[in-house]
Amino acid sequence: MMTTEQPYxxxxxxxxxxxxxxxxxxxxxxxxxxxxxxxxxxxxxxxxEGKFVWNGNTNWETWEEKYDPEKGDLTFAEFVKKHFKGExxxxxxxxxxxxxxxxEFRPIIDNLYEQSRVPEDGxxxxxxxxxxxxxxxxxxxxxxxxxxxFNIILRSYGSEVRLGKLRDELNAFFSGYHPRFKVAVQxxxxxxxxxxxxSEDDAKDEGYGAKDSDAKKSSNLFRRLSSKRxxxxxxxxxxxxxxxxxxxxxxxxxxxxxxxxxGILHRDNAGAILSLGITERPPTATEWCDTHTFxxxxxxxxxxxxxxxxxxxxxxxxxEKISVFQGYDAIYERFVSATKERETIAIRDxxxxxxxxxxxxxxxxxHLIDPLDDSIHPIFFDDNIKKAQNNTHIIDVLxxxxxxxxxxxxxxxxxxxxxxxxxxxxxxxxxxKAVEICEGKRRVTSV
Numbered sequence: 001m002m003t004t005e006q007p008y009x010x011x012x013x014x015x016x017x018x019x020x021x022x023x024x025x026x027x028x029x030x031x032x033x034x035x036x037x038x039x040x041x042x043x044x045x046x047x048x049e050g051k052f053v054w055n056g057n058t059n060w061e062t063w064e065e066k067y068d069p070e071k072g073d074l075t076f077a078e079f080v081k082k083h084f085k086g087e088x089x090x091x092x093x094x095x096x097x098x099x100x101x102x103x104e105f106r107p108i109i110d111n112l113y114e115q116s117r118v119p120e121d122g123x124x125x126x127x128x129x130x131x132x133x134x135x136x137x138x139x140x141x142x143x144x145x146x147x148x149x150f151n152i153i154l155r156s157y158g159s160e161v162r163l164g165k166l167r168d169e170l171n172a173f174f175s176g177y178h179p180r181f182k183v184a185v186q187x188x189x190x191x192x193x194x195x196x197x198x199s200e201d202d203a204k205d206e207g208y209g210a211k212d213s214d215a216k217k218s219s220n221l222f223r224r225l226s227s228k229r230x231x232x233x234x235x236x237x238x239x240x241x242x243x244x245x246x247x248x249x250x251x252x253x254x255x256x257x258x259x260x261x262x263g264i265l266h267r268d269n270a271g272a273i274l275s276l277g278i279t280e281r282p283p284t285a286t287e288w289c290d291t292h293t294f295x296x297x298x299x300x301x302x303x304x305x306x307x308x309x310x311x312x313x314x315x316x317x318x319x320e321k322i323s324v325f326q327g328y329d330a331i332y333e334r335f336v337s338a339t340k341e342r343e344t345i346a347i348r349d350x351x352x353x354x355x356x357x358x359x360x361x362x363x364x365x366x367h368l369i370d371p372l373d374d375s376i377h378p379i380f381f382d383d384n385i386k387k388a389q390n391n392t393h394i395i396d397v398l399x400x401x402x403x404x405x406x407x408x409x410x411x412x413x414x415x416x417x418x419x420x421x422x423x424x425x426x427x428x429x430x431x432x433k434a435v436e437i438c439e440g441k442r443r444v445t446s447v
Contacts, residue, residue: 009150017383041077157351277322289352
């Protein structure tokens with residue numbers, strides 16, 4: 001379906017390594033250590049009889065392009081995974097971080113560390129760091145400034161989609177409380193957050209575990225830093241109060257609310273089922289996953305989780321809070337509806353299914369595409385996409401018309417982006433540029 005209007009952007013974001021660098025409470029000492037580890041993991045070299053030999057490339061932004069597994073190249077992370085287990089992995093990372101090879105990158109790491117700090121009244125805050133990468137919010141502001149129609153769908157194998165800290169920072173942004181990025185809202189500061197927000201108490205009532213003090217501390221920090229200087233980046237275009245109400249409603253629609261738009265996607269041999277209002281896996285899922293062995297061929301491990309019955313039963317018990325969408329067509333339509341309504345969704349994907357299918361891309365996070373519909377453009381950002389190996393790896397890119405996989409060459413930098421968290425931290429416009437590349441490639445291939 002051809003259209004002359006700019007398409008809706010349906011932006012899927014992995015969480016760890018794509019939106020955030022890690023999923024625990026951030027302390028000053030942790031952030032620099034995380035940055036060092038992220039650098040170490042991406043250093044490219046060769047395995048010389050159990051010893052990692054760095055290739056000498058100091059241009060860290062080109063490591064992905066210079067990486068050729070067919071010539072024996074591997075990252076330090078791959079080397080460690082190959083030779084070490086358990087706590088020994090962390091020890092090897094620490095040794096490499098302190099090695100002469102890493103010394104050259106320490107000024108770069110120090111600079112990235114400074115960029116991660118939260119400003120306070122024009123000064124850098126020594127003890128607080130952004131949880132979500134600033135380049136993510138830069139993308140949202142760019143899209144809002146350019147009147148683009150879009151939504152965000154968070155996709156993670158972990159439980160962080162339901163944690164208060166992630167929700168708090170997203171909702172702080174959409175409420176105008178983020179200390180660095182402002183959106184078009186107008187609201188009495190004393191009553192801000194009372195409509196449509198995800199407070200700590202609300203999260204507790206919904207049973208999503210947002211009980212840690214870090215989430216509350218993060219939200220309070222943003223409100224304290226922003227309460228005296230909230231601004232709007234497009235407020236001058238508004239002519240009357242009714243337009244202000246429309247703008248405020250638009251931002252409230254984007255907020256994450258537990259029972260409405262946080263859920264779990266379950267995969268099985270029949271396809272998939274999406275359940276909103278619940279993030280728990282079927283009771284037997286963990287045991288089923290843990291007892292799997294890799295000598296069982298992919299697709300031959302009997303699925304005893306009975307996930308469909310579990311989620312349908314949960315919906316019957318609590319129909320006001322849980323909604324279920326069975327099959328790829330229904331899930332696709334729910335995502336499209338969310339995009340057109342500017343609704344943010346957070347989805348916990350099916351890690352047990354991916355693992356028991358030997359981590360094949362065809363068992364990864366489903367990314368549903370209609371290549372013929374130019375009115376909507378789904379893009380998935382994930383740092384686990386193996387670009388150098390021409391493998392979406394963690395993403396199952398599906399043509400919704402026939403449920404067949406879309407090849408990597410066609411999907412790459414059009415429907416999927418191999419995110420690089422360090423580059424996303426170094427370049428505030430990283431995600432803006434990535435979206436522009438994807439849109440450009442789709443325009444060319446649609447002609």
